[in-house]
Amino acid sequence: MDNRGPKSVYGVGEEPDPRFSMANERTTLAWLRTAMALVGGAIALLSLTAALPELPRWAPAIAGMSCLGGAALAVRAVRRWAQVERAMRQRQPLPAPRALVWLASGIGALAILVLALVVVELAR
Numbered sequence: 001m002d003n004r005g006p007k008s009v010y011g012v013g014e015e016p017d018p019r020f021s022m023a024n025e026r027t028t029l030a031w032l033r034t035a036m037a038l039v040g041g042a043i044a045l046l047s048l049t050a051a052l053p054e055l056p057r058w059a060p061a062i063a064g065m066s067c068l069g070g071a072a073l074a075v076r077a078v079r080r081w082a083q084v085e086r087a088m089r090q091r092q093p094l095p096a097p098r099a100l101v102w103l104a105s106g107i108g109a110l111a112i113l114v115l116a117l118v119v120v121e122l123a124r
Contacts, residue, residue: 009082015089016088024084024088027081028078032074034073036070038066039071042063062110066110069106080099083095
C-alpha cells in the first residue's frame with residue numbers, strides 16, 4: 001500500500017522513472033531557493049530602511065513587493081511540481097512553463113525599482 005501524499009499526485013497513473021521525479025524535485029527546490037532569496041532581499045531592504053531613515057519612504061514598498069513575489073513563487077513552485085509529477089505519471093506532455101515569463105518580468109521590475117532607489121540615493 002502506497003501511503004505517500006498528496007493523493008492527487010501519487011494516486012494517479014504509473015510510477016515514472018525515479019530520475020525524472022528527482023529532477024522535478026530538484027527543479028522545485030531551485031524555484032524555492034529563488035523564492036527564499038526574494039524574501040531575504042526584502043528583509044535586507046527593510047533592515048536598511050530602518051538603519052538609514054534618509055532612504056525614500058517608498059523603499060519598504062519595494063521590500064513588500066519582493067516578499068509577496070517570493071511567497072507567490074513558492075506556492076507556484078509546489079503547484080508546478082504537482083502538475084509535472086502528475087503529467088509524468090499519466091504519460092502526458094509536460095505543462096508549459098508559463099511562470100518563467102512572470103518570474104523574469106517580476107525580477108526585471110524589481111531590479112528597475114531598486115535601481116531607482118540607488119539613483120535617488122546617489123543624487124543626494
